Amino acid sequence: MGDQGQGKTAYRSMVETAFAQSVPLSAQFEITYRCNHLCTFCYNSPTGQRELRTPQIFDILKKVSDFGVLYLTLTGGEPLCHRDFYKIAGEVRRLGMALRIYSNGYLMSDPKVVEKIMALKPLEVEISLHGARPESHEALTKIKGSFDKTVQAIELLSRAGQKVNLKCPITRHNQDELFEVRKIADKYGYYVTFDPVITPKDDGDTGPLSLRPDDAFFTRYWEEDYIKLHDGRLPPRANHCAPEGTEAVCGAARTGFTLDPYGNMFPCVAFRRKIGNLLEIDKIEDIWGDSPVLAQVRGLGVDARDKLNKREDGKYFTFCMGVAETQLGDPLAIYPQAETNARAVRQAYELLKIEDESGKKSA
Amino acid sequence: MSPRIDYPQRHPDSSFRPIGDEGGLVVLPGKAEVKVLNPAAITIFGLLDGAHSLDQIVDKVTGDFDVSRETAMADLRSFIGELASQGMLAGGGAERQEQT
Numbered sequence: 165m166g167d168q169g170q171g172k173t174a175y176r177s178m179v180e181t182a183f184a185q186s187v188p189l190s191a192q193f194e195i196t197y198r199c200n201h202l203c204t205f206c207y208n209s210p211t212g213q214r215e216l217r218t219p220q221i222f223d224i225l226k227k228v229s230d231f232g233v234l235y236l237t238l239t240g241g242e243p244l245c246h247r248d249f250y251k252i253a254g255e256v257r258r259l260g261m262a263l264r265i266y267s268n269g270y271l272m273s274d275p276k277v278v279e280k281i282m283a284l285k286p287l288e289v290e291i292s293l294h295g296a297r298p299e300s301h302e303a304l305t306k307i308k309g310s311f312d313k314t315v316q317a318i319e320l321l322s323r324a325g326q327k328v329n330l331k332c333p334i335t336r337h338n339q340d341e342l343f344e345v346r347k348i349a350d351k352y353g354y355y356v357t358f359d360p361v362i363t364p365k366d367d368g369d370t371g372p373l374s375l376r377p378d379d380a381f382f383t384r385y386w387e388e389d390y391i392k393l394h395d396g397r398l399p400p401r402a403n404h405c406a407p408e409g410t411e412a413v414c415g416a417a418r419t420g421f422t423l424d425p426y427g428n429m430f431p432c433v434a435f436r437r438k439i440g441n442l443l444e445i446d447k448i449e450d451i452w453g454d455s456p457v458l459a460q461v462r463g464l465g466v467d468a469r470d471k472l473n474k475r476e477d478g479k480y481f482t483f484c485m486g487v488a489e490t491q492l493g494d495p496l497a498i499y500p501q502a503e504t505n506a507r508a509v510r511q512a513y514e515l516l517k518i519e520d521e522s523g524k525k526s527a
Numbered sequence: 528m529s530p531r532i533d534y535p536q537r538h539p540d541s542s543f544r545p546i547g548d549e550g551g552l553v554v555l556p557g558k559a560e561v562k563v564l565n566p567a568a569i570t571i572f573g574l575l576d577g578a579h580s581l582d583q584i585v586d587k588v589t590g591d592f593d594v595s596r597e598t599a600m601a602d603l604r605s606f607i608g609e610l611a612s613q614g615m616l617a618g619g620g621a622e623r624q625e626q627t
């Protein structure tokens with residue numbers, strides 16, 4: 165009756181079922197666009213509308229929880245800049261959802277804040293670290309002193325025993341110090357995710373793409389550095405939100421969804437086609453099964469997978485329909501960044517003589 | 528405070544979710560692993576709210592699954608023992624475990 169055996173296989177099979185049946189396990193809630201940083205590449209695009217009030221956020225959280233979501237991420241903007249952050253996070257926990265917090269870490273440099281965070285028992289805190297030194301980190305955040313504060317936050321969270329993942333989007337500012345960023349993570353025993361995809365802003369502004377490292381960097385990154393930075397692991401050949409071999413290219417509209425500070429629901433943080441507004445519906449079930457937007461996005465996920473499968477190099481792609489839509493106006497269009505990455509990932513596999521399907525080395 | 532074994536209660540920090548007909552997932556902050564449960568186990572985990580007695584849980588399990596009362600009670604006790612040993616019941620200590 166009890167435990168069906170732990171380990172990756174049972175978990176992966178459960179995640180695959182959730183994917184196939186479009187059972188959303190996770191949701192990201194951007195509770196405010198307010199922020200104490202000015203990151204030059206930030207994808208947030210506030211509309212000037214009034215943001216949700218706290219009782220409305222509670223109402224939406226109840227709907228999300230009733231719908232059965234397991235992992236709820238509070239993000240933003242900077243979620244800690246919401247004046248009722250602790251009340252909101254406490255409500256997430258009271259409703260029985262596992263709490264993740266995405267933060268720039270600035271305010272967590274205060275031990276009292278860390279104490280309050282720990283009392284919430286978050287499953288995970290993810291902190292963005294944009295470089296290994298103040299110059300690179302602050303070239304992005306534009307806030308003097310933010311590097312030291314973020315590192316201090318990492319230190320305090322580590323001392324408190326909190327599980328933390330560090331996130332480092334790769335930009336021109338930090339591309340040459342990824343190994344040093346990894347060293348900072350190692351010092352605290354934390355994992356760091358390097359994100360090679362810089363997205364346009366949610367409103368379609370492609371300005372952030374100018375911060376993307378050049379192609380020569382990515383060739384080196386995928387062929388050599390990725391493996392060293394990730395303890396010998398090979399570059400991914402599928403999006404993290406879609407298990408390899410599934411029918412759709414990603415988990416958009418399937419395994420999760422995103423909410424903005426106005427109550428609007430989207431298939432994914434990067435794919436901003438509005439599904440509906442949660443203040444205007446009684447239950448998420450009312451739209452999850454029937455929404456034409458969701459049906460369309462699920463179909464597009466399959467079309468994108470099919471399109472990639474037809475390409476000779478298709479299995480080396482990590483592909484984001486949201487980036488394709490904002491960058492080229494077509495969610496199925498192959499954007500240059502994806503193509504460059506795929507080329508370099510393919511080369512990495514070929515250099516290492518990895519057989520395609522099994523991931524085993526052939527020599 | 529020791530847990531009331533006759534009205535067992537899951538760890539207050541745990542979160543869980545049934546998935547299709549396959550079972551479900553349980554997560555507990557501070558635990559590195561997500562626990563994967565089969566359909567009967569996830570149903571039971573949902574009933575470990577401190578308000579259902581062992582007898583009431585067995586009633587529910589024998590109604591929903593093809594299993595005798597004796598087997599269900601024995602399995603239930605062993606499942607609860609296993610959860611307790613993994614710090615997944617209320618009052619069982621292990622509020623925050625070492626990261627692995």
Ligand SMILES: C[S@@+](CC[C@H](N)C(=O)[O-])C[C@H]1O[C@@H](n2cnc3c(N)ncnc32)[C@H](O)[C@@H]1O
Pocket residue numbers: 199205206207208239240241242243266267268290291292331333359361362363364365372
């Ligand atoms: C919008 S922030 C919100 C949470 C928090 N303020 C933070 O910075 O971590 C979420 C994540 O997106 C990253 N991000 C923001 N704009 C981006 C972009 N255009 N491309 C890629 N990542 C971006 C941030 O660095 C951060 O890791």
Ligand code: SF4
Pocket residue numbers: 199200201202203206207208240241242268
């Ligand atoms: S800290 Fe996060 S939300 Fe704030 S500007 Fe930077 S990326 Fe955007």
